[in-house]
Structure formats: structure tokens, C-alpha cells
Amino acid sequence: MASLTSPPDGPSPDAYRLAALLQSLGITHLVTVPDNTSAPILGALKHFPVSASGAGEGEDAVRLLYATREGEGIGLASGLWLGGAHPAVLIQNTGLLEAGDALRGTASRMGAPILLLVTCRGYPKARDLGIDPAELEVDRDVLVRSDLDSVAHMTEPTLRAWGIPYVFLREPGDLSPVRDAFLQAMEEKRPVAVLLDASFT
Amino acid sequence: MLTKDQLLLPLAAHRRDEVVVTSMGVTRPWGRISDHDLDFASADSSMGHTADLALGIALAQPSRRVICLNGDGSMLMNLGTLVTIAESGARNFVLFVLENGTYEITGNQPIPGAGRVDFPGLARAAGFPRVYSFNRDVGYEATLPEILTVEGPVFVGVGLQRGSEGPISRSSQEESRYLQTSLAHCAEQFRKAMIGS
Numbered sequence: 001m002a003s004l005t006s007p008p009d010g011p012s013p014d015a016y017r018l019a020a021l022l023q024s025l026g027i028t029h030l031v032t033v034p035d036n037t038s039a040p041i042l043g044a045l046k047h048f049p050v051s052a053s054g055a056g057e058g059e060d061a062v063r064l065l066y067a068t069r070e071g072e073g074i075g076l077a078s079g080l081w082l083g084g085a086h087p088a089v090l091i092q093n094t095g096l097l098e099a100g101d102a103l104r105g106t107a108s109r110m111g112a113p114i115l116l117l118v119t120c121r122g123y124p125k126a127r128d129l130g131i132d133p134a135e136l137e138v139d140r141d142v143l144v145r146s147d148l149d150s151v152a153h154m155t156e157p158t159l160r161a162w163g164i165p166y167v168f169l170r171e172p173g174d175l176s177p178v179r180d181a182f183l184q185a186m187e188e189k190r191p192v193a194v195l196l197d198a199s200f201t
Numbered sequence: 202m203l204t205k206d207q208l209l210l211p212l213a214a215h216r217r218d219e220v221v222v223t224s225m226g227v228t229r230p231w232g233r234i235s236d237h238d239l240d241f242a243s244a245d246s247s248m249g250h251t252a253d254l255a256l257g258i259a260l261a262q263p264s265r266r267v268i269c270l271n272g273d274g275s276m277l278m279n280l281g282t283l284v285t286i287a288e289s290g291a292r293n294f295v296l297f298v299l300e301n302g303t304y305e306i307t308g309n310q311p312i313p314g315a316g317r318v319d320f321p322g323l324a325r326a327a328g329f330p331r332v333y334s335f336n337r338d339v340g341y342e343a344t345l346p347e348i349l350t351v352e353g354p355v356f357v358g359v360g361l362q363r364g365s366e367g368p369i370s371r372s373s374q375e376e377s378r379y380l381q382t383s384l385a386h387c388a389e390q391f392r393k394a395m396i397g398s
Contacts, residue, residue, distance in 0.1 A: 028261075029260070029261075065260070065285075065289070066285075066288070067253070067281075067285055068281030068282065068284055068285055069279075069281055071247070071250065071279075072250070072253045072279055072281060072282055072285060073253075074250075075247065075250035075251075075253035075254045075257070075279075076253045076254070076256060076257045076260075076285070077257060078250075078254055078257060079253065079254035079255060079256060079257020079258045079259075079260075079261070080257040080258070080260060080261045081257070081261075081392070082241065082254070082257065082258050082261070082388055082391055082392055082395070083257060083258040083259070083260070083261025083262045083392075083395055083396075084261050084262065084392060084395050084396035085257075085260075085261035087257070101247050101248060102247045102250050104247065105245075105246040105247025105248070105250065106246055106247050106250055106254060109245070109246060109247075109384045109385065110384055110385050110388035111385040111388065111389070112388065189385075
């Protein structure tokens with residue numbers, strides 16, 4: 001297992017610790033469509049024994065796999081699990097919405113214990129306005145407001161509708177939600193999401 | 202155009218311990234001629250995600266060959282997967298795209314671009330190092346040993362006659378073992394066959 005201390009001139013300590021946690025949980029592959037929030041996490045993984053191409057160099061390497069769209073990433077992760085691996089998925093909440101039928105028809109339908117790490121576009125914008133995204137009813141007024149990012153308000157209702165449990169990670173220094181979600185996924189044999197409402201830069 | 206029997210019977214005869222992932226119109230026909238623990242039906246599942254699912258199995262088990270029998274309509278729903286497969290460099294992966302020009306199990310509606318889309322050409326453009334194409338029975342069976350051993354990722358485009366398979370269920374009404382229980386149960390059984398636990 002890697003050190004939990006970020007190397008000098010390396011990635012941010014929080015991103016490094018999250019990458020180290022994924023490795024310690026036994027995650028074998030991280031399937032992703034990257035965004036600004038996930039970039040530091042992916043960068044941190046490159047400080048572990050893994051190559052940028054995804055070809056792991058060590059026994060316990062977390063291999064990176066880039067998908068062309070999020071639903072494809074879910075199908076890919078489900079296949080990895082079928083093949084005996086332990087994948088996680090790192091995508092943005094907009095991409096989560098794109099991945100609906102893939103989640104329904106593969107990971108959820110198969111009972112695959114896949115950890116979904118979901119970055120939270122739109123949440124900071126709502127927070128700046130003093131709004132909790134979960135408390136606004138999603139109606140036409142919310143969907144057309146230019147000062148809000150509608151995806152923030154659709155993320156949690158969508159996860160509930162799809163039957164996917166979720167937790168928030170709001171303090172990058174406290175990674176316990178990731179560990180808890182992983183354990184829940186394994187115990188309940190289903191995908192579980194962690195909403196990464198935090199910056200890892 | 203090949204018939205399903207012309208496609209599947211030689212494949213079953215040459216198949217040893219490869220994983221075979223089926224979808225849509227060939228799911229039942231394959232199940233009638235094969236009852237292998239490493240058969241997996243991507244049925245009662247997602248539209249267009251058979252190829253990425255099968256790629257995941259191949260990447261998890263790099264020492265085992267994985268054959269994916271995908272439909273042309275399914276492939277169109279996720280063309281980007283051709284790029285992902287080529288990028289992965291999965292040497293143990295063989296992707297068949299079976300071109301019958303229709304969404305067979307939902308009623309044979311024509312797919313977009315039926316008869317005009319050049320799937321082998323798309324595979325080459327995506328970066329597949331090995332691409333085969335068969336529109337007639339000629340040469341297919343003779344080439345199968347090479348297809349099943351050559352370093353991949355391998356793409357095989359096959360012109361297929363239209364069929365008449367209806368919607369697929371997962372129930373005891375189905376003839377094939379790999380369709381008689383839930384997707385979750387089949388996934389657990391398949392995983393046990395793969396890793397023995």
C-alpha cells in the first residue's frame with residue numbers, strides 16, 4: 001500500500017489521500033470521463049505504480065481507463081466486475097444523467113458492487129446563492145433559471161429514482177464517505193454513489 | 202449474406218475456453234447450440250452496451266480470449282466504443298458486428314444507415330489493428346482459427362440474413378440455460394466460473 005503522504009511537489013494532499021484510499025480498498029480499475037474536479041484525483045493516481053495509458057505497473061496498481069461517454073464507462077466497469085476485477089467509476093453528475101440506461105441495465109440489474117464517484121457541477125453555484133440544491137423542487141422555473149445549473153437540482157432526485165444509494169463527500173480531508181460507500185456496495189451488491197461536493201486541488 | 206447457422210455453428214465448433222458474450226438476435230440461437238459456463242447473454246440489459254461490457258471482461262482477464270457477438274444496431278448506439286476498444290489494446294478481444302440492417306428483436310425496424318454504413322471501415326478508422334469482413338459463407342470457417350488466435354483487438358464484420366427472433370425474456374420459458382434466471386444470478390454464476398469464487 002502506498003504512503004498516505006503526498007510526495008514533495010506532487011499532487012494535492014487531499015487528492016493523493018483519495019487515490020491512496022482507492023488503492024487500499026482494492027480498486028483495480030478506475031473508469032472515467034474526466035472533468036476539472038476529477039483531474040487532480042486522476043493526476044494523483046499517476047504518482048502510484050500505474051502508467052498514464054492504464055497499463056498498471058504494480059500488483060496493486062489502480063489502472064485508469066478512459067471512456068468516450070459515461071454510459072459506456074458503466075458498461076465497461078460492469079464487465080470488469082464480471083471478469084473478477086473491482087472497478088470504480090469517476091464521472092461528473094451531468095455524465096451520470098447520460099448513463100441512466102447503462103446503470104439500469106448493467107450494474108444495477110446485475111447487482112454489481114461498483115463505487116460511483118460523482119463530481120458535482122452546479123453545487124457551488126447554488127451554494128453561492130444560498131440555495132441547497134436538494135431543497136428546490138425541479139420544475140420549469142428551476143430548469144430555465146440562468147443563475148442556476150439545472151444538473152445540481154436533478155442529481156439527487158435522479159439517484160433516488162434509479163434506486164442508487166448515495167452519500168456526500170463535502171470535506172476533502174474526511175474520506176470516510178468513500179470507504180463507507182464502498183463497504184455498502186460490497187455488502188448490498190449494488191452500485192453506490194459518492195457525490196464529491198468538494199475541491200481536490 | 203450468412204445465415205445465423207452459417208455464422209454460429211463453425212464458431213461453436215472451433216470454440217474452446219473462450220468467453221462468448223451474446224446480444225439481441227443471436228442470443229437464443231447461440232444458446233441452442235452452446236451451454237458453456239463462459240457464455241454470457243447481454244440480454245434483459247442495456248441498449249448498446251454489449252461491446253463495452255465484453256471489453257471489461259477482456260481487460261479483467263487478459264489471459265483469456267473474449268468473443269463479443271454484437272448487433273449492428275447495438276454498435277451504432279455506442280460507436281465510440283470502437284475507439285475505446287482500439288485504445289485499450291486488448292489483445293484478447295474479438296468483436297463481431299452482425300449486420301442484418303435491423304433492430305431484429307423489437308420488430309425488424311431498419312437501423313439508421315442500413316446497407317450504407319461501412320462497419321469494418323469504421324473499425325479501421327478507430328484503430329483496430331485486425332479487421333475481417335464476410336458477406337458470404339466463403340472463407341469464414343477457414344479463417345476462424347486465425348480470428349480466434351491472432352493478436353487483437355480483432356474486428357469481424359459479418360453480413361447476416363434477416364431473422365425473426367422476438368423479444369428476449371429471462372424466465373423458465375426460455376430454452377437456453379443462460380436465459381432461464383435473472384441477470385443478477387447469471388452474473389454471479391459467470392463470475393464464479395471466471396474466478397472460482
